[in-house]
Amino acid sequence: METSGLISELERCFPPDRLLQRPAQMAPYESDALTAFRARPAAVILAETQAEVIQAVRLCHRHAIPFVARGSGTSLSGGSLPVEEGIVIALNRLNRVLRLDPAQRIAVVEPGVINLDVSRAAAPHGLYYAPDPSSQLICTIGGNVAFNSGGAHCLKYGMTANHVLGLKAVLPDGEVVQLGGESLESVGPDLTGFFVGSEGLFGVALEIILRLLPKPECYRTVLAAYDSLAGAGDAVAQVVASGLLPGAMEIMDALAIEAAEAAVHAGYPRDAAALLIVELEGERVQVEAEFAHLLRVIEGSGPKTVTVAKDDADRARIWKGRKSAFSAVGRLSPDYLVQDGVVPRSRLGEALATIERLSRTHNLRVANVFHAGDGNLHPLILFNGRVAGELERAEALAGEIIQMCIALGGSVTGEHGIGMEKRQHMRAMFTTTDLEVMAELRRALDPGEISNRGKMFPDGEAPALSSHGVHPLERQGVISRE
Amino acid sequence: MSATLSTTMSAVTVISPETNEDVQTVVCAYEQIVVRGGGTKPALCTAGDGATVLDTRRLTGIVEYEPGEFVFTARAGTPLREIADALAAYGQYLPFDPPLVQEGATLGGTVAAGLSGSGRHRYGGVRDFLIGVRFVDGQGRLVRGGGKVVKNAAGFDLPKLLVGSIGRLGVIVEASFKVFPQPPRYATLRVSQPSLDAALAAITRLNGSTFDIEALDLLIEAGAPVLYVRQGGLATTLEERQQSLRIWLGVGTPLRETDEAEFWAAARAFSWAPADWSLVKTPITLNTIPVLEQILQASGAQRRYLAGGALVWIAWPGELAQLHVYLTQLQLSGLVLRGETQWPFVGARTGASLAARVKRVLDPTNRFPIL
Ligand SMILES: Cc1cc2nc3c(=O)[nH]c(=O)nc-3n(C[C@H](O)[C@H](O)[C@H](O)COP(=O)(O)OP(=O)(O)OC[C@H]3O[C@@H](n4cnc5c(N)ncnc54)[C@H](O)[C@@H]3O)c2cc1C
Numbered sequence: 001m002e003t004s005g006l007i008s009e010l011e012r013c014f015p016p017d018r019l020l021q022r023p024a025q026m027a028p029y030e031s032d033a034l035t036a037f038r039a040r041p042a043a044v045i046l047a048e049t050q051a052e053v054i055q056a057v058r059l060c061h062r063h064a065i066p067f068v069a070r071g072s073g074t075s076l077s078g079g080s081l082p083v084e085e086g087i088v089i090a091l092n093r094l095n096r097v098l099r100l101d102p103a104q105r106i107a108v109v110e111p112g113v114i115n116l117d118v119s120r121a122a123a124p125h126g127l128y129y130a131p132d133p134s135s136q137l138i139c140t141i142g143g144n145v146a147f148n149s150g151g152a153h154c155l156k157y158g159m160t161a162n163h164v165l166g167l168k169a170v171l172p173d174g175e176v177v178q179l180g181g182e183s184l185e186s187v188g189p190d191l192t193g194f195f196v197g198s199e200g201l202f203g204v205a206l207e208i209i210l211r212l213l214p215k216p217e218c219y220r221t222v223l224a225a226y227d228s229l230a231g232a233g234d235a236v237a238q239v240v241a242s243g244l245l246p247g248a249m250e251i252m253d254a255l256a257i258e259a260a261e262a263a264v265h266a267g268y269p270r271d272a273a274a275l276l277i278v279e280l281e282g283e284r285v286q287v288e289a290e291f292a293h294l295l296r297v298i299e300g301s302g303p304k305t306v307t308v309a310k311d312d313a314d315r316a317r318i319w320k321g322r323k324s325a326f327s328a329v330g331r332l333s334p335d336y337l338v339q340d341g342v343v344p345r346s347r348l349g350e351a352l353a354t355i356e357r358l359s360r361t362h363n364l365r366v367a368n369v370f371h372a373g374d375g376n377l378h379p380l381i382l383f384n385g386r387v388a389g390e391l392e393r394a395e396a397l398a399g400e401i402i403q404m405c406i407a408l409g410g411s412v413t414g415e416h417g418i419g420m421e422k423r424q425h426m427r428a429m430f431t432t433t434d435l436e437v438m439a440e441l442r443r444a445l446d447p448g449e450i451s452n453r454g455k456m457f458p459d460g461e462a463p464a465l466s467s468h469g470v471h472p473l474e475r476q477g478v479i480s481r482e
Numbered sequence: 483m484s485a486t487l488s489t490t491m492s493a494v495t496v497i498s499p500e501t502n503e504d505v506q507t508v509v510c511a512y513e514q515i516v517v518r519g520g521g522t523k524p525a526l527c528t529a530g531d532g533a534t535v536l537d538t539r540r541l542t543g544i545v546e547y548e549p550g551e552f553v554f555t556a557r558a559g560t561p562l563r564e565i566a567d568a569l570a571a572y573g574q575y576l577p578f579d580p581p582l583v584q585e586g587a588t589l590g591g592t593v594a595a596g597l598s599g600s601g602r603h604r605y606g607g608v609r610d611f612l613i614g615v616r617f618v619d620g621q622g623r624l625v626r627g628g629g630k631v632v633k634n635a636a637g638f639d640l641p642k643l644l645v646g647s648i649g650r651l652g653v654i655v656e657a658s659f660k661v662f663p664q665p666p667r668y669a670t671l672r673v674s675q676p677s678l679d680a681a682l683a684a685i686t687r688l689n690g691s692t693f694d695i696e697a698l699d700l701l702i703e704a705g706a707p708v709l710y711v712r713q714g715g716l717a718t719t720l721e722e723r724q725q726s727l728r729i730w731l732g733v734g735t736p737l738r739e740t741d742e743a744e745f746w747a748a749a750r751a752f753s754w755a756p757a758d759w760s761l762v763k764t765p766i767t768l769n770t771i772p773v774l775e776q777i778l779q780a781s782g783a784q785r786r787y788l789a790g791g792a793l794v795w796i797a798w799p800g801e802l803a804q805l806h807v808y809l810t811q812l813q814l815s816g817l818v819l820r821g822e823t824q825w826p827f828v829g830a831r832t833g834a835s836l837a838a839r840v841k842r843v844l845d846p847t848n849r850f851p852i853l
Contacts, residue, residue: 150633159633175835197635286719342634344551345550422636430636434625437844444842
């Protein structure tokens with residue numbers, strides 16, 4: 001790729017400390033949280049204003065050089081992996097909450113705003129931003145928009161797309177568009193919804209209008225332990241079928257429990273094969289009545305033990321364990337792959353039993369900590385990349401789990417996106433025509449395919465799977481996974 | 483092909499395909515096509531001279547419904563009434579509360595028009611519950627987006643793109659939805675307001691409160707604002723919850739149980755809107771209501787504000803061109819459901835250039851009307 005023309009133009013627009021070109025400076029940007037992939041860009045732009053982002057995109061377009069927008073680089077599917085010799089547009093410095101309107105219950109934010117900071121800003125008004133990925137302490141709203149990210153509390157009020165009312169974006173060819181608005185409703189095709197989840201292929205979101213919700217009056221949380229993972233999975237199906245509508249329903253298996261206990265002492269029962277967390281939220285009288293019903297359903301599902309959170313501190317501890325479990329499991333092993341497939345909720349028990357079996361046949365440990373309420377699995381496949389053949393075995397195991405999800409009528413990804421990692425599975429989900437139409441839509445927005453080139457579509461060029469280990473920012477102590 | 487051909491009195495051909503392949507054949511065979519479901523939103527499905535009507539009502543039936551999974555898939559021409567009944571048998575419902583159910587609206591027409599009703603206040607609109615879609619685009623291609631599970635991030639979100647596409651990007655032939663358990667009981671409080679300001683202040687307070695409200699509509703009855711606040715839940719606690727709400731609001735009269743269901747059914751049917759007036763959906767925010775209300779009142783329009791001030795249905799007596807001017811001034815946009823108009827959008831519009839790019843991909847020869 002011939003980048004010198006672009007680089008010299010960029011040098012005129014950005015000071016050297018915000019146009020990184022030396023390998024050492026760019027190292028933290030070479031991969032995301034899927035560290036098996038790594039690529040070196042030609043330059044990294046640390047943008048500070050929307051105008052700078054627009055200018056950078058327009059220059060890339062004029063020079064036909066690919067770019068990748070980047071938030072905090074916590075993508076688990078290689079979504080923010082740079083294009084080799086392309087440009088990275090880092091958005092962390094566009095981190096202003098531009099407007100918070102408690103009466104209309106909206107927040108207008110720049111893309112680099114950290115997910116949790118939206119809720120922090122809204123808290124004094126009794127409001128919060130609902131989607132809560134486990135990475136919410138570090139991931140950005142821009143990244144959330146690109147991946148339609150979810151979290152533990154997305155069962156009742158939905159994922160990122162359900163909370164984005166409108167946005168301003170620069171399309172890959174430099175046009176700036178305004179989609180949606182401040183109303184919960186819209187007319188015409190839902191272009192905001194179409195942009196959300198486009199994995200950075202539709203350009204860069206510059207300003208996002210988010211819906212805020214009032215904090216519920218009351219939460220009731222129960223922790224049930226089971227003798228088997230499948231038992232916990234079946235309990236989820238029973239809770240769903242009971243007609244209750246929990247705010248969250250999460251499962252952790254023995255490995256995850258152990259790791260979470262070691263990390264944050266959540267007080268989980270240690271001898272369980274699986275834990276199920278179910279939480280109800282809403283008006284107190286209603287929640288209390290429903291909670292009694294929930295406990296009956298849980299009792300009927302054959303748990304070993306049932307623990308009810310007594311107070312806010314108890315509840316906070318349960319959630320702290322859950323939210324740290326993911327990265328805590330990661331620390332049990334030099335390397336891991338995480339899958340994100342979805343199965344129908346009524347098939348959860350079956351799916352989990354299959355994963356256990358596959359784990360044995362491939363002789364690799366698999367930890368499960370996931371959003372059970374929407375059937376969204378997160379098996380973490382633990383391996384050691386230094387042992388010859390383990391990475392390949394881990395990948396084979398991951399592939400079989402994905403095939404199972406498809407066979408059960410589910411999806412290859414619930415929230416982490418296709419990115420780099422799951423591109424080859426798109427063909428199992430969609431027909432050639434479906435993919436062709438998606439590719440045409442992409443080119444209608446990005447004729448040169450410069451925005452996040454090589455991602456999502458099955459035929460893109462893939463850099464070889466190579467290195468492993470912790471996130472480069474993590475190694476430097478810039479981020480940590482909580 | 484098993485499609486039936488019939489010709490109405492005007493020179494418009496109506497074709498009713500029965501299979502997806504039929505739809506593909508029809509789309510490829512005719513140059514100008516208007517898609518029609520139940521015909522309950524005439525402004526969105528009336529064909530001009532020379533156009534062919536593709537009637538979806540034979541693409542009917544629930545394809546899959548697993549109650550324990552809270553997900554169903556149905557063909558586009560399935561009447562909402564049939565779906566609502568099937569769901570109700572298992573205590574489930576469409577939480578976005580689509581309008582015109584009893585009047586014959588179809589599932590596909592509701593998605594294409596992007597319509598949700600008063601009940602969308604609680605959990606969101608049609609866009610928030612649609613999880614998968616199959617459609618035939620203007621090139622006759624059968625395309626699928628999304629899936630049949632409640633959570634799915636694979637591929638572009640074509641289901642959302644089709645919401646509000648009013649039959650101008652393709653013919654929706656099948657749709658999958660997630661659904662929720664329906665509250666076993668409802669109760670509604672009627673709260674008269676001394677002034678519009680007071681009504682808006684009450685809505686603001688309610689929107690920021692921890693009350694779980696199913697629907698929150700603002701009506702103008704005999705010139706005076708009245709709020710209708712609907713709660714839902716377990717029969718054992720509903721009375722107590724309504725009582726707390728009443729105390730919190732300081733006023734309010736419960737609707738009688740029989741009137742309650744009827745009141746919301748009437749809202750769904752637009753029975754308050756004079757049949758020969760235009761009917762327009764307009765997304766709004768709470769802070770636009772004072773100015774808008776002045777205009778609507780002065781123009782003699784009937785109106786109903788929904789979902790805590792997120793949406794207004796306007797029944798407009800005069801020329802839509804005049805409403806277009808007003809809405810444009812306020813930077814609001816509207817969708818005409820009923821009324822004389824060549825072009826269903828009124829007022830300001832956002833995203834038109836992106837919509838045009840999408841249109842060029844899915845319907846490059848404009849078989850369907852322009853968007
Ligand atoms: C420990 C851990 C836990 C996690 N838990 C969850 C979870 O519970 N739920 C979940 O959904 N995900 C989870 N993730 C995945 C990840 O955090 C999310 O995908 C998140 O949204 C990524 O945000 P980011 O700011 O890091 O984006 P990045 O990784 O920097 O970028 C992600 C994608 O977004 C694009 N992008 C970034 N900004 C913009 C923009 N402004 N406009 C357009 N495109 C943009 C990038 O090009 C890239 O394709 C987890 C990750 C980790 C490491």
